[in-house]
Amino acid sequence: MRRRLALLLGVLLFAGLAGLAAADQRFTVVKIDLRKERLELFLRDDAGVPFKRFDRLDAWLKERGRQLGFAMNAGMYHEDFSPVGLLVRGGREESPLNLADGAGNFFLKPNGVFLVSDAGPRVVESSEYPALAKGVRLATQSGPLLLRRGVVHPAFIPHSDSRKIRNGVGVIGHTAIFVISDVPVNFHEFALYFRDVLHCRDALYLDGTVSALHSPSLHRSDFVRELGPILGVASP
Known part of the structure; x- marks a missing residue:
């Protein structure tokens, strides 16, 4: 109950702080205070089968006396649902950092890593990650970076008609x-919303088209397509 309440309060706090900027209803925002909530990465069950969906993950957690209070797709993945880039769960690297060049949004440099360590959460450019890897308990790589030190990704076009x-x-x-x-x-x-409304200096794109949110506090559990890695908060 405490965790679900904290998530709801995060949403309400956002609504109060953003004021009229939130009234356009273009975005849903969930804030997770990692001093109070434990964020986890989920990919496969005990048999090695990818969860793919929020309801399957929630059912698996309920079998263990837990409940999924928040979840969101955590980055880009291959056809077998394995991550394209870095994945660290429980302090263990399960997929390596990917600094290769290639086609598609993931490889639109600079790309980045969202990580959580004892020092808190960070979004960093991918090549910066190895120097920070010690003590990281959770990390997922995606791309492109939306913001880096307050600067919008140089490849973004202000009036682009690529909308998702x-x-x-x-x-x-x-x-x-x-x-x-x-x-x-x-x-x-999207980048300007993080910078100018939410006042973030660093932000990472997770995905488009497959984007989905699970939040019982918001009476919402999306299903668009089957997912790879999932970021979530579960109680107890």
Whole structure:
């Protein structure tokens, strides 16, 4: 109950702080204070089968006396649902950092890593990660970076007609800020929302088209497509 209440309060706090900027209803925001809540990464069950969906993950957790209070897709993945880049769960690296060049959003450099350590959450450029890897208990790599030290990704086009439902994560102090657009937006609009409304200096794009949110407090559990890695908060 405490965790579900904290998540709801995070949403209400956002509504109060953002004021009229939130009234356009283009985005849903969930703030997770990692001093109070434990964020986890989920991918496969005990038999090695990918969860793929929020309801399957929730059912698996309930069998263990836990409940999924928040979840969001955690980055890009291959056809077998394995991550394209870095994945660290429980302090163990399960998929290595990917610094290769290639086609698609993941490889639109600079890309980045969302990580959680004892020092709190961070979004960093991917090549910076190895120097920070010690003590990281959770990390997922995706791309492109939306913001790096307050600067919008140089490849973003302000009036681009490439509009999709998108989701991403930013950080302020010990708080991870998860955002999903409720209408199609372009990269530039999405980045500006993190910077100018939420006041994040660093933010990472997680995905588009497959973007989904699970939040019982918001009476919402999306299903668009089957998912790879999932970020979530579960009680107890």
